[in-house]
Amino acid sequence: MTYATRIADRPMDGAAIRTLLEVDRVDGLDALDWSDLGGQWLVVDDGQQIVGCVQLLPGKPIARAENLAVDAALSRRQRARVVSMLIRATIMLLRRAGCGAIISTVPDDLDSYQAVLERRGAVSLYSGQTLIKRLV
Numbered sequence: 001m002t003y004a005t006r007i008a009d010r011p012m013d014g015a016a017i018r019t020l021l022e023v024d025r026v027d028g029l030d031a032l033d034w035s036d037l038g039g040q041w042l043v044v045d046d047g048q049q050i051v052g053c054v055q056l057l058p059g060k061p062i063a064r065a066e067n068l069a070v071d072a073a074l075s076r077r078q079r080a081r082v083v084s085m086l087i088r089a090t091i092m093l094l095r096r097a098g099c100g101a102i103i104s105t106v107p108d109d110l111d112s113y114q115a116v117l118e119r120r121g122a123v124s125l126y127s128g129q130t131l132i133k134r135l136v
Contacts, residue, residue: 005089008041016050020069028134044082052082063099
């Protein structure tokens with residue numbers, strides 16, 4: 001299978017990312033507007049559909065990369081490849097933006113993702129809960 005990374009900029013990208021993130025399971029988030037992603041989402045697609053995503057929030061000196069999601073229907077090997085592509089592209093893009101470090105939240109149930117980041121030099125800064133609140 002051939003995968004490619006790109007910035008989400010197609011009209012249907014928001015709906016695909018929304019599905020990957022499963023945000024509609026949180027009451028009130030089903031009304032969020034996913035039509036304008038602001039060039040802040042990096043995706044991996046297989047030529048037909050988006051199979052992975054991460055939100056890039058450039059900042060100086062510290063940037064954020066959040067909301068990483070991968071299609072659960074992929075095999076373990078495919079998921080690992082997609083995550084690796086997202087991490088490499090995220091680091092490259094944020095370096096080009098002049099960011100000096102990156103911070104990211106890793107959900108408690110994704111120990112393997114934390115292990116991947118630690119193998120790439122990431123260290124645990126603090127722990128806590130990630131909260132979300134609808135603004136509109």
